[in-house]
Amino acid sequence: MSVLVYTENWDGKFKKLSFELVSYATGIAKMLNTTVTAVSIGRVDEGELSRLGNYGANKIINVNNEQLAVLDSQAYASVISEISGKENASVIVISNNNTGKAIAPRISVRLKAGVGSGVSRLPLNLNPFTVYKRVCSGSAFAHLVIKSDVKILTLAQNSYDLIETPVNATIENLNPVVDGSLLKTVVKNVQKQSGRILLTDADIVVSGGRGMKSPDNWPPLVELATLLGAATACSRPVSDEGWRPHEEHTGQTGKIIAPNLYIAVGISGATQHLAGISSSKYIVAINSDKDAPIFEAAQYGIVGDAMKVLPKLIEAVKEIKK
Amino acid sequence: MKILVCISNVPDTTTKIKFAEGNTSIDTAGIQWVINPWDELSLTRALELKDDVTSGIKSVTVIHVGTAASEPTIRKALAIGADDAIRVNAISSDAWFVAAQIAEVVKKEQFELIMCGIESSDYNGSIVGGMISEFLGIPSVSAVSDIKIENGQPVLIREIDGGKEVVNVPVPFVAIVQKGIAKEPRIAAMRGIMMARSKPVKLIEPVAVDPMTQVVEFEKPAPRAACKFVDADNPAQLLDLLQNEAKVI
Structure with a gap:
């Protein structure tokens, strides 16, 4: 045996x-x-x-x-x-x-x-x-x-x-x-991105939702992820809108992940989204709506506008990384 | 070429799940049943392929293993646009049982392309599609996010870690499809709903197969502690908690 x-x-x-x-x-x-x-x-x-x-x-x-x-x-x-x-x-x-x-x-x-x-x-x-x-x-x-x-x-x-x-x-x-x-499978072509942290492997994930308001607002989220050595993710509406690639979609029909830390920025926390992240060990939610369901799933929360909170958070991370 | 789309009947995601019979089964009272989300996307892609006259797809059949209680879900698939349906009249005890039943049907009726969603939202097994292909001894490709038919041959996109591959495989085969296979599920139009009433649903009695697995108990996830709020002007406090309490950064 x-x-x-x-x-x-x-x-x-x-x-x-x-x-x-x-x-x-x-x-x-x-x-x-x-x-x-x-x-x-x-x-x-x-x-x-x-x-x-x-x-x-x-x-x-x-x-x-x-x-x-x-x-x-x-x-x-x-x-x-x-x-x-x-x-x-x-x-x-x-x-x-x-x-x-x-x-x-x-x-x-x-x-x-x-x-x-x-x-x-x-x-x-x-x-x-x-x-x-x-x-x-x-x-x-x-x-x-x-x-x-x-x-x-x-x-x-x-x-x-x-x-x-x-x-x-x-x-x-x-x-x-x-x-x-x-042996029936023939692979004709492979496209691979290298050098990026895979969402499914990542210990820390920074994820954006509709509360980010526009695809142009992503740079600070990406900067935060880079500082933390995190992968980036997004909610389904964001990938459906084409703001972010569908590989980043985290949720029931997207990727199911279980990082140590999941930072949800501007994500309300629909059941379908929680289905993809509920195995995360810690969830941080940043959302302007204090009644958003994401706060029920999160251990730590900040009520505030993502675009105002992210720059301050980035500065604070830079401070501790010094 | 004929396509068979396997569909599962699952509780709507937003349904509050409750258990019955001493936590040994899911309480079906008040549950809104829907086509499994991945199967709905798979059906949508099958119909898109058929709509393209150059693809040579002759028909799209849906198959479901379940009791008469699943009829509304089958009719919905027909209303969305499937040509006909097959229902294996049995309680879908486990993945092994379901896959064995579907494989048995495919042995008798010829399908070149068999499509399965990568997962069902109730048991989250991700096993039925692969089992069907092995029961039939035909190839399978998993994590498929696109199917095209070029010159009568299927061309697939397979998702891999950090990228994708273009894959060819000869028919018949099982495509196990995931997010990306169709943009949004097709919605039934009134005409489709009317037509669905007269589309054929073939009823097949199951073959004798013993299930391999059985759920003996359900439980709810442990409740999470209440959220600790940090002032929006003091993100350093959040980092302190993440460093010293959660120890995750």
């Missing part, structure tokens, strides 16, 4: 998300009194792979196969399912990010394994195997029993703390034969 964790890499590097996954898998392995095997797909050097051991991965299976250079959910699912069988995994941990959402359900069908998606805590119970997950877009949580022998859990990003439990990980290189008929 083992716990298997799929650790995605980004241009050969792991990030906080990868270590959260391994920490979580290690937590489950302790409950089950078993070991953790991590699976990495792609070109990742040995030094980087061994970092997974810091969080408790006992064994690392390094799959470096040119056929898997492009994410093809069918091919990835087949490779991970095969490894899961060999490792006799009883629990498979995957991120609840875009890649995880693409491959977890396919592995589920291959292995006849039930899925608990978007989990944020260790299982509540092992028998019956019960996980805790967000439902109703954050307005409720559910205790979900998974009845199958093998269980797949997808972990919500930024919801589980990194826990260092260093072990000497063994690295095993694997070059599986991938059934060519499964």
Whole structure:
């Protein structure tokens, strides 16, 4: 028996998300009194792979196969399912990010394994195997029993703390034969912005709503974000109006995020918006309407016009950063 | 080319969620049911594709796994513009059950493009679309924010961390769509509402499948502490709280 964790890499590097996954898998392995095997797909050097051991991965299976250079959910699912069988995994941990959402359900069908998606805590119970997950877009949580022998859990990003439990990980290189008929996805073109903090990765997010009044008013919000090392986000009306790119839309149908600090500027806090940010650890609201629902979700608030508050806040941040 | 759009029937987001039967189920009394927001956008894009005569899309069918109680949601999809509907007559116990039912229907009726919303706003599972494709052994592309048909071939935009990719994949396949797939959901016009009454809804009995998961208890999120207000002229106090109380900056 083992716990298997799929650790995605980004241009050969792991990030906080990868270590959260391994920490979580290690937590489950302790409950089950078993070991953790991590699976990495792609070109990742040995030094980087061994970092997974810091969080408790006992064994690392390094799959470096040119056929898997492009994410093809069918091919990835087949490779991970095969490894899961060999490792006799009883629990498979995957991120609840875009890649995880693409491959977890396919592995589920291959292995006849039930899925608990978007989990944020260790299982509540092992028998019956019960996980805790967000439902109703954050307005409720559910205790979900998974009845199958093998269980797949997808972990919500930024919801589980990194826990260092260093072990000497063994690295095993694997070059599986991938059934060519499964490789159907052809990527024609990639557009990527570099150097910006990804909204889903960010510890701090500064977000603007309709209260910003005009797309021309964004520079101070961006300046505040830069000073705090934060990512920028926006509410749905703002992205619908084209004031900001839709990638920044945070809310029920946009990005669901869980930063340590979410600063909502000129956002009233509609249910749909709260659905995307309610897992933030701290919420700061700046709004001219003292009755705005965002203040019910926030721990800290300033009642005032965004355009007047932001410059003062920027000055104050500059002061403490001196 | 025929499109199948999978739709889920969910409580409207602004509905206050209450639980029933000792917190083991969602209290359906007073709930306003709607088409899952992502599925509504997916249906809108399917209809936009069909409107373009050069796309070669012949029809747009919606499929739903649910009881007769979901009929209004199906009629709404037809009023928005779907040509016909299929309802698998069963309680949608879990993602595995629903995906297995839809895959069974697709095996018998040919669809080239199967569209699913990336998530449903009730169980937030993000799993049905991927499961359908694996049950059928066909490709799937997730996090799709645009679909075009060029020279009879689908061209997709897939969202990746910090960017996007242009992706080609042969039909039949499952497109798991997200924000961006359509700008705004299409709204049913009066003519559409009238026409929907006479559009066919095919009723199919479920195949025997055991669900894999079951919700045994619901709970509300822990209430947040009351908001601490800071004077608008004294943002330094806010930073002090963030540094020394919350310890997040």
